Amino acid sequence: MNFSELAESRYSVRKFTDQLIDTDTMNKILTAGNVAPTGCNYQPQRIYVITSPEKIELLNKISKCIFGAKTVLLFTYDTSEDWKNPLEKGVHSGVQDVSIVATHIMLQAWECGIGSCWVNYFSPSRLKEEMELPENEEPVLLMPVGYPTEDSEPLAMHSKYKDISETVRFI
Secondary structure, eight states: OOHHHHHHHOOBOOOBOSOOOOHHHHHHHHHHHHTSOOGGGOOOEEEEEEOOHHHHHHHHHHOSOOTTOSEEEEEEEETTTSOBOTTSTTOBSHHHHHHHHHHHHHHHHHHTTOEEOOBOOSOHHHHHHHTTOOTTEEEEEEEEEEOBOTTOOOOGGGGOOOOHHHHOOOO
16 A cells, blocks of 8 residues: 555544554554654654553543543653744644654554544643643643454545645645
8 A cells, every 4th residue: 555545545443443452563653653753853752552441441531532442542742852943932843743743653553454543632631630641741632543343434524625725825
């Protein structure tokens, strides 16, 4: 499968089997995130691989979008490590860096037959407190990952795209 086919076929999986992801596959997926570009290559991202039933239960209380996954990736960034724009106060790369890393992971997972769903439906402050994250880390997203069930399918809106002329400007 080439990149275009991979990108077009990937969708947000919302139904997972109970099959766990083996260590080699998980390492391959995480390595894709580790080589992702970040601002000045500072790599402020932190990825928590959550598999314990107790922590998964806690995540289910924090977000209704875990979808039965047995593994959830929690992406944060270290606020003391992300790139700071010297030209404007308050502009920094943490969320963008995590987003690039998470996208690499999401696409590598799909190539391995692992589904994922990018989840922002949670209270970051509650997640930070209940997961006992360090003070200098900010949560960005949760990503349930796992093998899609046989009846898993994309939402109807998955393949409805605006015309490229509506989203791209040549200036």
